Amino acid sequence: MGGVSTERSAALFDRARRVSPGGVNSPVRAFKAVGGTPRFMEQGEGAWLTDVDGNRYVDFVGSWGPMLLGHAHPAVIDAVQQAVSRGTSFGTPAEPEVRLAEAIVDRTSAEEVRLVSSGTEATMSALRLARGFTGRDRVVKFAGCYHGHVDALLAEAGSGIVTLGIPGTPGVPAHVTADTIVLPYNDVAAVEAAFAEYGQDIACIITEAAPGNMGLVPPLPGFNAALSRIAHEHGALLISDEVMTGFRAARSGHWELDGKVEGWAPDLVTFGKVMGGGFPAAAFGGRREIMEQLAPAGPVYQAGTLSGNPVATTAGLTTLELATPELYENLLATSHEVRRLVSDALTAAGVTHQIQAAGTMFSVMWGVEDAVTDFAGAQRQDTAAFAAFFTSMLDQGVYLPPSAFETWFVSAAHDEEALSTLAAALPTAAAAAARAVDGRP
Numbered sequence: 433m434g435g436v437s438t439e440r441s442a443a444l445f446d447r448a449r450r451v452s453p454g455g456v457n458s459p460v461r462a463f464k465a466v467g468g469t470p471r472f473m474e475q476g477e478g479a480w481l482t483d484v485d486g487n488r489y490v491d492f493v494g495s496w497g498p499m500l501l502g503h504a505h506p507a508v509i510d511a512v513q514q515a516v517s518r519g520t521s522f523g524t525p526a527e528p529e530v531r532l533a534e535a536i537v538d539r540t541s542a543e544e545v546r547l548v549s550s551g552t553e554a555t556m557s558a559l560r561l562a563r564g565f566t567g568r569d570r571v572v573k574f575a576g577c578y579h580g581h582v583d584a585l586l587a588e589a590g591s592g593i594v595t596l597g598i599p600g601t602p603g604v605p606a607h608v609t610a611d612t613i614v615l616p617y618n619d620v621a622a623v624e625a626a627f628a629e630y631g632q633d634i635a636c637i638i639t640e641a642a643p644g645n646m647g648l649v650p651p652l653p654g655f656n657a658a659l660s661r662i663a664h665e666h667g668a669l670l671i672s673d674e675v676m677t678g679f680r681a682a683r684s685g686h687w688e689l690d691g692k693v694e695g696w697a698p699d700l701v702t703f704g705k706v707m708g709g710g711f712p713a714a715a716f717g718g719r720r721e722i723m724e725q726l727a728p729a730g731p732v733y734q735a736g737t738l739s740g741n742p743v744a745t746t747a748g749l750t751t752l753e754l755a756t757p758e759l760y761e762n763l764l765a766t767s768h769e770v771r772r773l774v775s776d777a778l779t780a781a782g783v784t785h786q787i788q789a790a791g792t793m794f795s796v797m798w799g800v801e802d803a804v805t806d807f808a809g810a811q812r813q814d815t816a817a818f819a820a821f822f823t824s825m826l827d828q829g830v831y832l833p834p835s836a837f838e839t840w841f842v843s844a845a846h847d848e849e850a851l852s853t854l855a856a857a858l859p860t861a862a863a864a865a866a867r868a869v870d871g872r873p
């Protein structure tokens with residue numbers, strides 16, 4: 433500590449800012465919520481990242497979810513190297529994409545899938561398919577749920593409970609979000625009210641299977657089942673966005689923890705992150721009857737030059753093949769251990785917090801007394817306490833998501849050494865958080 437050099441990261445960030453907006457290719461990487469210099473990583477191995485100044489970090493971001501096995505898993509690297517040597521893209525069907533689709537269909541509720549290159553593309557396409565299938569335009573989404581940067585889903589709630597969505601960013605025309613109804617999460621009555629008013633025009637409800645983009649806010653028991661029921665009562669579809677939770681919260685995704693147990697399935701589902709094994713691969717899938725409406729089987733158009741890319745699908749397939757039930761048992765145990773260590777340290781330092789989880793995923797809600805159930809609750813967090821904690825952890829070699837509204841990710845490579853590095857850093861960081869709560873420097 434004290435001797436953490438960030439000279440090379442800072443120099444690269446200066447160069448980056450000259451040639452790209454904000455110096456990054458995705459906003460949260462810029463550390464705006466926490467301050468300081470974003471670290472330019474050079475290498476990943478297992479649970480560890482090394483930056484360009486030679487600093488090592490235990491990684492709790494995992495590339496925002498994909499690195500289920502840890503960085504540079506030898507079997508994935510080997511499979512990818514072999515795939516690359518056979519050619520990187522053919523623009524034809526190829527065997528790896530069939531095997532990946534089979535692996536996904538095998539362990540999830542989807543009967544058929546279409547492979548794409550990003551989670552955004554998956555949700556955008558699922559939305560189009562739901563509209564095409566139902567012949568309706570309106571869509572219900574929940575405040576605080578992120579579904580990628582799809583125009584129609586970058587919407588904020590209007591002033592009433594059931595109002596038309598207003599654009600959440602410049603560049604999205606008001607008419608594009610006018611068909612988006614934004615409701616508070618975990619509020620069945622609000623969903624009932626929206627369907628009472630607009631039911632005949634609603635194509636679908638889209639929801640994160642367990643929201644992880646406002647911090648982790650698990651669905652209340654029965655919430656997802658209620659969404660399925662209400663949608664079906666009105667001839668609409670339920671799209672479950674499992675881009676983050678798929679093959680991560682549990683082996684089949686979050687559905688394994690609710691729908692599979694309760695006996696219902698979403699009509700459409702989206703995947704990404706883990707299923708690409710660190711490469712750009714994602715998917716949307718669902719009931720055969722709906723999926724068969726997609727071109728070339730049906731009339732709803734969707735396509736992609738690099739969709740089902742042989743290198744990306746090989747990485748994803750190898751990752752899923754190694755993701756055994758035992759791996760998830762260990763991942764869950766690691767996740768519990770990390771949560772316990774963090775919670776104990778914060779409690780000892782007198783920092784009010786909640787740890788919220790869905791399967792192996794979790795996040796810390798800072799400065800809140802009760803469980804957070806929606807976006808309004810998540811926004812009441814003490815972000816200053818988090819920023820102080822984050823900066824101290826970073827200085828001590830622990831890399832956390834640089835925002836209080838993000839989920840923490842563990843990998844199968846988080847071992848004793850990784851956890852003891854975390855444990856050693858926690859008291860100092862918790863004390864820094866406590867000082868920030870008190871408004872002291």
Ligand SMILES: *Cc1c(COP(=O)(O)O)cnc(C)c1O
Nearest residue numbers: 550551552578579580673675676
């Ligand atoms: C990450 C994410 C997306 C977007 O995926 P990208 O690959 O970043 O486009 C969509 N939905 C959820 C729930 C996500 O977490």
